[in-house]
Amino acid sequence: MSQKIQIDQNRLFAELTKLSSFTHVEPSPDGTAVTRVVFTPDDLEARAWLRGIAEAEGFTVRVDPVGNTFFRMEGTDPSLPAVATGSHADAIPHAGMYDGTVGVIGGLEAMRALKQAGIRPKRAIETILFTSEEPTRFGIGCLGSRLMSGTLSPEKADALKDADDRTLAEVRTAAGFAGDLADVKLAPGHYSAFVELHIEQGPLLERAGEQIGIVTSIAAPASYRFQIQGLGGHAGALLMPDRRDALCAASELILSIERHALTIGTIDSVATVGTCDVYPGAVNSVPSRVALMLDIRDTDPARRDAIMAAVRADIMEIQTKRGVAISESLVNADAPATSSAAIVDALEAICLREGMLYRKMVSRAYHDTLFMASVAPVSMIFIPCRGGVSHRPDEFSTAEDIARGTLLLAEVLAKVGSD
Amino acid sequence: MSQKIQIDQNRLFAELTKLSSFTHVEPSPDGTAVTRVVFTPDDLEARAWLRGIAEAEGFTVRVDPVGNTFFRMEGTDPSLPAVATGSHADAIPHAGMYDGTVGVIGGLEAMRALKQAGIRPKRAIETILFTSEEPTRFGIGCLGSRLMSGTLSPEKADALKDADDRTLAEVRTAAGFAGDLADVKLAPGHYSAFVELHIEQGPLLERAGEQIGIVTSIAAPASYRFQIQGLGGHAGALLMPDRRDALCAASELILSIERHALTIGTIDSVATVGTCDVYPGAVNSVPSRVALMLDIRDTDPARRDAIMAAVRADIMEIQTKRGVAISESLVNADAPATSSAAIVDALEAICLREGMLYRKMVSRAYHDTLFMASVAPVSMIFIPCRGGVSHRPDEFSTAEDIARGTLLLAEVLAKVGSD
Secondary structure (H helix, E strand, O other), X not given: OOOOOOOOHHHHHHHHHHHOOOOOOOXXXXXXXXXXXXXOHHHHXXXXXXXXXXXXXXXXXXXXXXXXXXXXXXXXXXXXXXXXXXXXXXXXXXXXXXXXXXXXXXXXXXXXXXXXXXXXXXXXXXXXXEOOOOOOOOOOOOHHHHHHHOOOOHHHHHHOEOOOOOEHHHHHHHOOOOOOHHHHOOOOOOEEEEEEEEEOOOOHHHHHOOOEEEEEEEOEEEEEEEEEEOEOEEOOOOXXXXXXXXXXXXXXXXXXXXXXXXXXXXXXXXXXXXXXXXXXXXXXEEOOEEEEXXXXXXXXXXXXXXXXXXXXXXXHHHHHHHOOEEEEEEEEEOOOEEOOHHHHHHHHHHHHHHOOOEEEEEEOOOOHHHHHOOOOOEEEEEEOXXXXXXXXXXXXXXXXXXXXXXXXXXXXXXXXXXX | OOOOOOOOHHHHHHHHHHHOOOOXXXXXXXXXXXXXXXXXXXXXHHHHHHHHHHHHOOOEEEEOOOOOEEEEEOOOOOOOOEEEXXXXXXXXXXXXXXXXXXXXXHHHHHHHHHHHOOOOOOOOEXXXXXXXXXXXXXXXXXXXXXXXXXOOOHHHHHHOEOOOOOEHHHHHHHOOOOOOHHHHOOOOXXXXXXXXXXXXXXXXXXXXXXXXXXXXXXXXXXXXXXXXXXXXXXXXXXXXXXXXXXHHHHHHXXXXXXXXXXXXXXXXXXXXXXXXXXXXXXXXXXXXXXXXXXXXXXXXXXXHHHHHHHHHHHHHHHHHHHOOEEEEEEEEEOOOEEOOHHHHHHHHHHHHHHOOOEEEEEEOOOOOHHHHOOOOOEEEEEEOOHHHOOOOOOOOOOHHHHHHHHXXXXXXXXXXXXX
């Protein structure tokens, strides 16, 4: 007979801390930072260590050709589709120790806690370690879940190149992940449910003093590349009235994007220019060319498109006024995801029963759940993070909040695993 | 007895073309480009080749501890201070083949032409190859002439570091230029005159259909470094109203600089933000920090300061409005230089006699003459360059214009060499 589910908060936090030690250490003005880029030695060591934890518990392990790793606890009826949880363990340069990792360690801890409590649902439960949720190396995020959901073609994926001009095919093979990427795609109905545990990466829960966020939908992210071609020249000799300065034009574009995201958008709209590459990039040369990357997200794709339309109108003006040429290319655009009402209801029921302070909310951040939503009913569990900060070394969530989210995850996996 | 001075236009152009072959070849989207950074193998090979030309003519060669090289043709009265010309042969990345080089090859050709014509003034004539007029490697321009004029202290100079963190002391010694930098400084009255031949690097002569620019003053250049410290975070999750985006703040600063240079400044004022470094520089991270380099020049330092004052007022606003911290540091600021009336008159008289179409003008670009002005009476000869373009691979001047400028240089050296 089964007892109450117990989360080992100390072990959970100790493992998160240990996981943060698998990092490419770089000088960071922001203090200790985690940098773990997909298929680097740091990433491979972290994967091996996680596998060790799963195997110690007797969970079976499957690794697919892109490196997505599945830790499985069998159910009583192997004929039924499994339920799954999971997240990612890769980290952008100078990031923190909670983004993604909480959902991986939390998933394993939830499975351990169920086992410990003698709870064995009829459906198997899997914790998935997704490959390259961060776009750092190959320029596109959620590589693993895009392939699992068929959103990205195996050919396109294998042809992706990193900054050293090495293809994903080369890099994954060198890292020991061989095989045909076509085998990564999941059959329809492969999972009966998918629930991801993650830090909010926003300030709302902390501000409201709430403990849990139940995600009802995930914003639709898109990224664009802008190239501004102007006229270069000597910084001393090219007269101001004759200038077609690509960086001044880029500055107007950056401010136009910010302005329209604030005015046309709502609190669910965010737009960010995260990179600005200037050519030739010399103090005494007028910039002749600038490349910008824009990340824009909204729970409503139509509103996202309205912001882009307003930006494009400004681009026409900037081109005419400044005599520059501005080209735009869509890097990727995804549809928003809506959570399964059944899973949201189950999460809500558990929160009420366990006395967890919760709110239903949208996710503005990009998660593997966005893609899993196209192959399974999904939802997400958010926990507070200090100041809404993430992708920074000072990213922080309390051990209590992490344990509480993990308990909710274990309870909901037991519930949907028995449906 | 002496004949008319003859410039060998074909040899001159052939030598300029040969000099452009000493380049660090890199992929350049702008086509063929010259990149010759001080003390790289390309620079050292170019120096050796130039030395060969001078020695073949029997000119004596002196090299100082920072690598400034002096090609000398003796006069009839060795007791008198010499007259000098010269320029630089280094080139910023992806630059052209005329900036600086015209004044070096032109100086040697002028000396050869005088020798050929049997003209031997009482004063010796020297062509100076200045070290590192471009700031590319050590972040400060006119290294050689700053040291010759005592504008830069030997200690400060030797401590300058390149991007690989190597000091000038290390790099110059490794390149074969040893000795105490204090020996670079010239004694007062060392030269009785200095005249530099250079492409205009501006559009005025070509637009007016004029052949020669006689420089009456050189603009006062200054460079500043701005660091904008904002608040980083996840591009999807950090809400727009909560942002303190360092790149948006930098964009306002860039446009403020441009606006004030255009409104407060005159045609003699130029301001350029040539570099923009974004941290962390990831598509899905809000920029937390941006560093900008500003190059600002004016023939009137007071007007330059007025532009900076207006920019600083905007900085206060941007800081308050956006909750960012903007720090400013002066990298260097130099006083403008005024040409010697006697040399300007001599140049004008020759232009009138030879029927050269000329104008008196200011130089907005930075030249070694700016520093030579503090140790000798100076002026400069400008020749037209196509579209006013320079610091670009498509920088271009005609062989006729180069030869005409060189003839004027030879004539004026003969004149001031006999005063």
